[in-house]
C-alpha cells in the first residue's frame with residue numbers, strides 16, 4: 249500500500265531529510281585520512297540526538313550502529329569500525345533519522361584524498377544517475393521510468409554494474425514503505441507516480457560486475473569482484489512538473505570541497 253503525504257506531512261519530512269543532510273555535512277567536514285569510521289558513527293549519533301531526533305538505523309532489524317559506512321568494495325550496510333581511513337579510499341555514509349515521527353534517509357559517497365580517475369568517474373556518474381532518475385520522478389510517470397533512467401546512464405552508457413538485490417523505497421512514518429524503487433527496469437513499467445508520494449531513490453553502482461554478496465555478519469554487502477561501489481540517496485516528493493528534493497547536497501558538497509583542498513594542500517576555493 250502506498251501512503252500519500254499531505255503538504256504538511258511533506259514539510260515535516262523535509263525537516264527530517266534536512267537533518268540527515270546537516271549530519272552528512274558534519275561528516276564531510278571531518279573526513280580525512282586517519283579518521284576511523286567508528287568515530288564518525290559516534291559523532292553522527294550525537295549530532296542527531298542533539299537535534300531532538302533518533303538515529304533510525306540503530307536496532308532496525310537488529311542493525312547495531314547509528315549509520316552505515318561502506319568503504320571501497322562495500323556496497324551498503326557496512327559496519328563502522330576502528331580502522332583508519334586511507335588516502336584513496338571511498339566511503340558511502342548512509343544515515344537515517346526519525347524526527348517528529350517522520351523518517352529521513354539519505355546517503356553520500358565521499359572520496360578520501362585521491363582514489364584515481366576511474367573511481368572519481370564512478371562517483372560522478374552515480375550521482376548524475378540519481379538526478380537522471382529524479383528527473384523522471386513526476387506525477388503520471390511510472391516507477392520504471394526512474395529505474396530505466398538510472399540504468400541507462402550507468403550500465404548502458406558506462407558499462408558499470410547496477411546492483412539488483414537492493415532497491416530504493418517509499419519513505420514516511422516507516423523507513424521502508426511501498427513502492428520499491430529498483431535501479432534497473434523498463435520504461436513505462438510499474439506503479440504510476442502520484443503527487444504526494446515520497447521516495448528514497450538510491451542508486452548502488454559497481455565499477456565492475458553487478459554481483460554482490462552479504463558477509464557472515466549478516467549485513468555488510470560487498471561486490472563479488474572486489475571492485476569499488478558507489479551509493480547516493482535522496483528523499484524526493486512526487487509533484488506535477490518536477491520532483492521536490494527534500495534532502496540537500498549543497499552544504500555537503502561545499503564542506504567536501506573545502507575539506508579536500510585542506511588536506512591535499514591545494515588552494516582553498518570556497
Ligand code: MF3
Pocket residue numbers: 304305306308309311316325342344353354417448481
Ligand atoms: N538507506 C538504507 C535503506 O534504505 C539504510 C537501511 S540500513 C539499516 O535500506 F541499517 F537501517 F538497516
Ligand code: CO
Pocket residue numbers: 353354416417448450481
Ligand atoms: Co534508503
